[in-house]
Amino acid sequence: MVKDYQKILVPMDGSKESEAALARAIDLTKLAGDSATLSILNVIDTRVFQSIASFDDTMVDAVADQARKSLEKYQKQAQDAGIKNVDYLIEYGSPKALIANDVPTELKTDLIVIGATGLNAVERFVIGSVTAYVTRAAITDVLVVR
Template structure:
């Protein structure tokens, strides 16, 4: 059935529910499980704030990447606790939905399991959720939990 399952993981309750369902499917299918945490590059507005607060760290991307690594590691630990042998976790920066779908294609994932609501922003409310965008862009099946 499925050989390689991708779980986009942002640490939200929706992502945890998706991870639990993906772990269940992976155990049933004998599939490998991969987690992906995507962080968005900071905006020009956020960058301009450093001109006002020079004592803050200079590179917001480094801060976001570090946080994303912590989130990914937490997801990997949850997957391992649920009985998945050697779950892999990756961190990427970029536009979230496109990064997820391109990662799945590049790594040969044949199923993406994603939470219906994550840690989205106001942009997500106005322009549509990441899960909706992933279902639209993906070339492989997507299970929205």
């Protein structure tokens, strides 16, 4: 069954739960064989910046630079574990839509491995978690890691 998953997507937000999801995604990618691909995703939620009165592009650039550094670390972790085909991408916009639909469609993902909870407790309380949305709306299989 694992061999069916050749394009695995793991969204990362720096939380312990997303790091557990990355570890599981690495294991699954290794089981799937050398032709499997692991894509590590970070979504910068641009809605956060819309509410900041003194917003400027340097804020987004700083967040993107930090995301890039984290993703490079995660990519190296996967490579050190023996994953041959690993890449990362940074997207901007709504994490829910990008993780559940847009990125999996673009990458032809057949499995999303996601942490049970992430960093944004306020959003989870007010409008529901990204993970809950992804499990309901994703265009592909989803594995939730606790």
